[in-house]
Amino acid sequence: MHRPLTLAAHRAAAAAWPPLFSRLFTVALSTLLLACGGGTDEARTQSASTAPLHAQPLAADVAPAATALVWVGPASGAPAGAKVYSHLQGVPWGSLAAGTLVQVAPGTYAGPVTITSVGTASAPIEIQAANPSAAPLVTSAFDFQGAAHVRLKGFVVDGSPWGAVVLRRGSHHVTVQGNTLRRSYMGVDVSDGAGEALNIDANLIEDNRTHGISVGQLTSPTAIASRIGGNTIRRNGHHGIELRSSRWVIEHNIVSEHGSGIGGATGIHLYSASPSEDSGDDNIIRYNFSYANRDRILHWDGNGIQADLWCDRNIIAYNVVWANDGAGIALLDSASNEVYGNTVYDNGQDLGRAASNTGEITLSKAPSTVANRTSNNKVYNNVLSVRRSNVAALSVDTAAATGSNTLGPNLYAPHPYAHPVLRKGTQLAKTLTEVNTLSGVKGNVLEPVLWKNPANPLGHGLALSQAPSKVGKRPSAPDMLGVAPTAGLSYFGAYYTPR
Numbered sequence: 001m002h003r004p005l006t007l008a009a010h011r012a013a014a015a016a017w018p019p020l021f022s023r024l025f026t027v028a029l030s031t032l033l034l035a036c037g038g039g040t041d042e043a044r045t046q047s048a049s050t051a052p053l054h055a056q057p058l059a060a061d062v063a064p065a066a067t068a069l070v071w072v073g074p075a076s077g078a079p080a081g082a083k084v085y086s087h088l089q090g091v092p093w094g095s096l097a098a099g100t101l102v103q104v105a106p107g108t109y110a111g112p113v114t115i116t117s118v119g120t121a122s123a124p125i126e127i128q129a130a131n132p133s134a135a136p137l138v139t140s141a142f143d144f145q146g147a148a149h150v151r152l153k154g155f156v157v158d159g160s161p162w163g164a165v166v167l168r169r170g171s172h173h174v175t176v177q178g179n180t181l182r183r184s185y186m187g188v189d190v191s192d193g194a195g196e197a198l199n200i201d202a203n204l205i206e207d208n209r210t211h212g213i214s215v216g217q218l219t220s221p222t223a224i225a226s227r228i229g230g231n232t233i234r235r236n237g238h239h240g241i242e243l244r245s246s247r248w249v250i251e252h253n254i255v256s257e258h259g260s261g262i263g264g265a266t267g268i269h270l271y272s273a274s275p276s277e278d279s280g281d282d283n284i285i286r287y288n289f290s291y292a293n294r295d296r297i298l299h300w301d302g303n304g305i306q307a308d309l310w311c312d313r314n315i316i317a318y319n320v321v322w323a324n325d326g327a328g329i330a331l332l333d334s335a336s337n338e339v340y341g342n343t344v345y346d347n348g349q350d351l352g353r354a355a356s357n358t359g360e361i362t363l364s365k366a367p368s369t370v371a372n373r374t375s376n377n378k379v380y381n382n383v384l385s386v387r388r389s390n391v392a393a394l395s396v397d398t399a400a401a402t403g404s405n406t407l408g409p410n411l412y413a414p415h416p417y418a419h420p421v422l423r424k425g426t427q428l429a430k431t432l433t434e435v436n437t438l439s440g441v442k443g444n445v446l447e448p449v450l451w452k453n454p455a456n457p458l459g460h461g462l463a464l465s466q467a468p469s470k471v472g473k474r475p476s477a478p479d480m481l482g483v484a485p486t487a488g489l490s491y492f493g494a495y496y497t498p499r
Helices: 006-013 041-048 430-437
Strands: 067-073 083-085 100-104 113-115 127-129 142-145 148-153 156-157 163-166 172-177 180-182 184-190 199-201 203-208 213-215 226-229 232-234 242-243 247-253 254-256 268-273 284-286 287-292 303-308 315-317 321-322 329-332 338-340 344-345 359-362 378-380 382-384 394-398 421-424 426-429
Touching: 142 213, 163 172, 163 180, 180 184, 184 203, 184 287, 254 268, 268 287, 284 338, 287 303, 338 359, 344 359, 359 382, 382 394, 382 430
Parallel strands: 067 083, 067 100, 100 127, 113 142, 127 148, 142 163, 148 172, 156 180, 163 184, 172 199, 180 203, 184 213, 199 226, 203 232, 213 242, 226 247, 232 254, 242 268, 247 284, 254 287, 268 303, 284 315, 287 321, 303 329, 315 338, 321 344, 329 359, 338 378, 344 382, 359 394, 394 421
Antiparallel strands: 421 426
8 A cells, every 4th residue: 555755754855955846746656548449448448559679669759850969068079160169068958949959978977957848749858868878967856848859868866856867847748758756855757747658668777765656646647658668676765666656657667676765666556646536547457577575564555567556447468577565466446457368476575474365366454544545456367377375366345345346267276285275355265166156257276387498587486388278268469579460379367378
């Protein structure tokens, strides 16, 4: 369950912002706005991306030849015809022409750097390292305010007292790509009225004090998807990705080892502060690895992926989630979500909490809410493999058991301690017959699973090497490796298995 930073921590951080920053934005953030088209959730999942490794970039990412050249660094290295500035803060960001290419020489540069540049879809403004093998080092934030059609590529931001990159005040069609963002207050801070079509792509985001990526509540209308994709996000103090927004796509990220500094952490965390807030809804979380996330401070989270409080109609599909302190995937007071095609293995690792309080996938009600909202969720086609004694593969707590959730069909590996694999309220199921009866769904499988190489999950070692005896529910979206659903496949887990 989400626990925000203390008020004292917020005030202390806010006081440190210079005048060009309005304030420190809440640390409960991070969302991707996905355009809501017609059709089913599965069809929207497939149409948004069928690429096996990375979704296609947003149109704003494709840059034509620049019409103007700016050089930042020693004048001796400047290309012919370039306008030369010795430091980033001296560039007239607000008056750059559309299509300008800003090249930055190797070296160390002070910040914060306020980017107010506005390009166009056909002539975006590119801000990039002049030498990709010698990234410029920036010691404070890149702060995008009212920027549009801009790409930031190839920098290292280290030690910023704020977000290493801040996207706010209507900034839209901005791509943050191929940067290293580390040891700052947070990695990427999307907040304060940020706009649509944001693309946080292929960055290394590590060792920040709070979140790796944080998307705050965005209330402005959005028509074009925003995306967090292809990033390696690791060892941040709180959540890896904090998504307090709606209609985003989070895909193809490697998210690991969060929660070292702040309790209640989760790898990928969806959150809404109230039933009326438009946050945590209609997001797509797919094709991610999330592992080794911790909560040994408060002992209630440490999940791989969580839809936490009033987070509805999300798709959580084709993720590989393992070795987390809490659940692999958790739904808490959230409704009408689809959790399918995930491979969930060896979670519930925090021995400081009762095994009965977690599971590979969990559905539960928060003690703080009056009525149970955990209803109309669909949990199917998942591979669930438990390693810890008394942890159930699929666990629905007593309050959530009153909701009309669809539990199956799923593939359960036999419990290594012969304990129940399905817990629904006070009822337990160990055998396949009991699972089918308790879930109310036929087509479940309870049999040994054979992994290709369980010691190498990042190398897709948690794909099955032997097809299950049943097929599962046929989906319409491709699997983790981009394999389309066709005849002759079994559909359990993040990887389809030839039969």
